[in-house]
Every structure is written in structure tokens, then in C-alpha cells.
């Protein structure tokens with residue numbers, strides 16, 4: 001089955017998420033849709049999978065124009081999407097999840113679960129998925145849950161499968177297995193769309209590459225001849241340099257000392273279990289792990305956003321286990337949060353106001369009675385310049401900045417004051433490759449000037465580029481520790497999967 005998208009435009013109010021996009025998707029081919037966060041990839045594929053109706057343009061299947069009124073129509077036409085966030089019922093079995101909504105029935109309308117199981121088994125065997133139809137979904141690893149989503153789509157006879165950033169939740173070994181599955185589907189004649197912002201993956205798996213920037217297709221690449229540098233330039237719109245220059249570290253005294261931390265998640269389950277770690281001044285400690293292994297709760301506990309149910313935290317020799325976020329901030333702890341929209345900035349405030357969000361009570365900016373606005377503006381302008389925050393002015397609302405620029409704003413604010421410790425979660429999420437380079441450089445500069453840095457990232461390349469020491473978290477525990485660049489991707493990946501070295 002071949003698909004043509006012709007002149008697709010999709011707007012959300014003022015935002016043009018897709019602008020006059022032409023794209024062809026062919027049977028027996030893996031098309032990589034490459035683009036930075038916010039480029040319009042998900043929106044485009046939501047249009048193709050019937051979730052959004054385009055404002056302009058049309059979808060053609062084997063030369064015939066079609067119109068979808070919802071995802072059901074697209075599935076009917078043979079187009080299925082595996083979303084970034086899985087939509088499975090945790091307490092159901094694999095087979096129950098797969099047939100949900102399209103149950104094969106016996107006489108008297110009773111669900112024929114036996115037949116469902118057989119069908120799941122057959123699909124699983126055909127593409128080497130190794131999924132047990134009787135397993136309970138919440139008890140299987142994320143990598144296998146993803147395969148359940150694939151089976152769900154195949155069960156509905158999809159000829160076109162769309163994967164939205166499928167590798168974000170996988171360990172490196174799971175990525176290898178996943179690529180094997182994708183190739184098997186291609187060889188079976190399916191058309192595949194693989195959404196990603198990771199250049200290496202694109203070159204490894206794609207048959208064809210389309211690059212989306214600012215809602216438009218800006219170029220195509222042939223994976224046989226394209227280089228990462230070329231693709232990065234297309235993606236960002238200018239040349240990009242990749243590596244971080246980093247001299248060997250000279251770590252100082254212990255700065256942050258956490259012992260036997262126990263932290264609960266929102267569901268009151270143990271998310272961080274007996275974690276101990278030390279960050280010295282002048283070193284970068286990286287925490288690697290697949291999303292959802294307790295990293296979020298650990299950082300929240302260290303920054304005072306979540307309370308400890310066990311363990312101790314000392315900073316600069318002082319017990320801070322019960323200190324408020326603001327007290328920790330005053331002591332010199334900076335925090336770049338994982339979710340910038342929820343806890344990093346206030347979208348209805350201006351860029352300048354956001355720059356002083358956590359320092360507005362400081363002598364620099366306040367006389368105690370009123371704000372020293374000229375000083376606020378001057379410092380905001382300097383930070384905007386230094387961190388290349390693309391904004392019409394410092395008086396624009398944060399809301400109007402792109403995700404990557406909001407991220408740079410938060411990083412600029414946190415790093416432009418006098419700090420002793422920086423705790424950064426996913427510091428470059430959604431930031432274009434050019435700005436990643438800049439943020440990484442600033443982090444290394446901070447380290448070199450004696451700041452202790454704790455980085456949490458699901459991007460192994462980022463962890464490896466920055467860290468002097470790497471800790472790996474799995475199911476709430478630190479399961480491995482490596483010296484800086486000593487750990488290979490394979491070793492890290494195995495630790496991330498909970499396989500002991």
C-alpha cells in the first residue's frame with residue numbers, strides 16, 4: 001500500500017504545525033521522519049492516522065483520495081500508529097489488550113479469548129516478537145509492552161505502521177531488537193514510518209529520510225550516503241559541531257552526600273530504594289537509566305520537591321534533608337527540572353520575569369520593598385544573549401517561545417548565578433543540536449570552575465559526553481557505577497536493563 005500526503009497544512013490557532021507538507025510512504029520501505037522537538041512530526045502522523053483532520057491538503061491511498069473521521073477510519077484503511085505513550089490496560093493480559101475493541105466472539109457474544117490468544121501467538125511468531133499472550137501487561141518490561149502495541153496494530157491488519165519516537169523508552173539492546181522487528185515488518189511488505197530526532201538511528205534503519213523543520217519538509221536524505229552532520233544541518237538550519245571538549249577532572253571535596261535514600265512516587269510505591277551517592281565539587285556525575293526507574297523522584301527529593309521517607313542528605317556538610325526548595329536554592333543548589341512547563345517556568349510571565357523567578361527576593365533585584373526592574377532587565381538581556389534564547393524581546397511571554405528556547409531560558413536562569421551544585425534533569429530535551437553544544441559547554445565550564453554537577457538523562461550519548469562518573473538506575477536502585485568514558489554503550493545498556501555485570 002502506497003500513501004501520498006499532498007499539501008498537508010495543520011494549524012492550532014496561531015501555530016502552524018504542518019505547512020504544505022508533501023510526503024510519500026511506500027510498501028516495503030522504512031521512512032524516517034526526522035526533526036527536532038516541535039518540528040511537527042507527531043502532528044503530521046496524527047493527521048495520517050485520522051486523529052486530526054488537516055486544514056488543507058489531502059491523503060491519497062494507492063492514488064485515491066481518502067478522508068478520515070477519526071482513528072477508526074484510518075485503522076479501517078490499514079494505517080496504525082504506535083504512540084509515544086502506550087495505551088494499554090495494565091491489569092489486562094496481552095491477548096485481552098490486543099483484542100480490546102475488536103474482540104472475536106463465539107456464539108452468544110462471549111469473548112473468544114482462546115482464539116485471541118492463538119492469533120496473538122501467530123502474529124508474535126511471524127515477526128519474532130516473543131510475546132506471551134497470557135502475560136499481564138503491567139508485569140512485562142516496557143520493551144515488550146511496545147511489542148504488544150505492535151501486535152495490536154497488526155491484529156487490525158495494518159499495512160502501514162507509524163512509530164512515534166519508539167526508542168525513547170528502550171535500552172540500547174532493546175533498540176537493536178526493535179530494529180530487527182521493524183526490518184522484519186518491512187520485508188513482509190509493510191510500509192513503516194519511524195519518527196525520531198536521533199541521527200544515528202536514522203542512518204542505521206531508514207531506507208529513506210525526510211526532514212521536517214518548522215512544520216515544513218526541508219530536505220530528503222539517502223541513508224547510504226548522508227552523514228550525521230548533513231542531517232543535523234538540515235534539521236537545525238545551520239552547521240552543528242558535535243563533540244564536547246573536556247579536560248580530565250580534578251574533583252574537590254564532597255559536596256552532596258546522599259545516603260540510603262528512600263522516596264515514594266505519586267502512587268505511594270517505593271520509587272527510590274536505598275540510593276546512596278556523592279557529588280564532589282568540580283565533577284559531573286551522570287545518572288543513566290531508562291525513563292521511569294526512579295530518576296525523577298530522586299531528583300525531586302534532592303531538590304526538596306518530594307519528601308524522603310528514609311535516608312539522609314548533606315550539602316556542604318549541612319543536613320538539608322528537611323530544607324525547603326528555597327533554602328536549598330539559597331545554599332547554592334541550582335535545578336533544571338525535567339518538565340520545564342510544570343516546574344521550570346511560568347508561561348504567562350515574560351522572559352525577564354522568568355529569569356528572576358527564583359532570585360526575585362535577592363538583593364540584586366529587590367530593595368526589600370520593590371523590585372529593581374532596570375537591574376532585572378539588564379541581567380535578563382545578558383542571559384538571553386549568552387544562551388541564545390530566541391525571543392522577540394525580554395518582554396515577550398514565555399508561552400510564546402518554542403520548547404527548545406524555553407529550555408534554554410531555564411538553563412540560563414539556573415546557570416547564570418553563583419552556584420555550587422547544579423542538578424539537571426534532561427538538560428537538553430527539545431533543544432536543537434546547536435544549542436545542545438552550548439549548554440554542554442556551559443556545564444563543563446561550571447565543572448571546571450568547581451561546581452558539582454548531577455546530570456540525569458535518558459540520552460546515553462549525553463551522559464557519556466559529560467560525566468566523570470556514571471551511575472545507572474534500574475527499578476529504583478543504583479545498580480552499576482562506571483568511571484567517565486570507561487563504560488561502553490553495551491555495558492551501560494545491560495546495566496539499564498537490570499542485567500548484572
Ligand SMILES: Nc1ncnc2c1ncn2[C@@H]1O[C@H](COP(=O)(O)OP(=O)(O)O)[C@@H](O)[C@H]1O
Pocket residue numbers: 012015016017035036037038039040041042043044
Ligand atoms: N494539540 C495541540 N494544540 C496546540 N498546539 C499544538 C498541539 N499539538 C502540537 N502543537 C504545536 O505544534 C507544533 C508541532 O508539534 P509536534 O507535532 O508535537 O512536534 P514534534 O512531534 O515534531 O515534536 C509545536 O509548536 C506544538 O507546540
Ligand SMILES: [Mg+2]
Pocket residue numbers: 038041042043164
Ligand atoms: Mg512528537
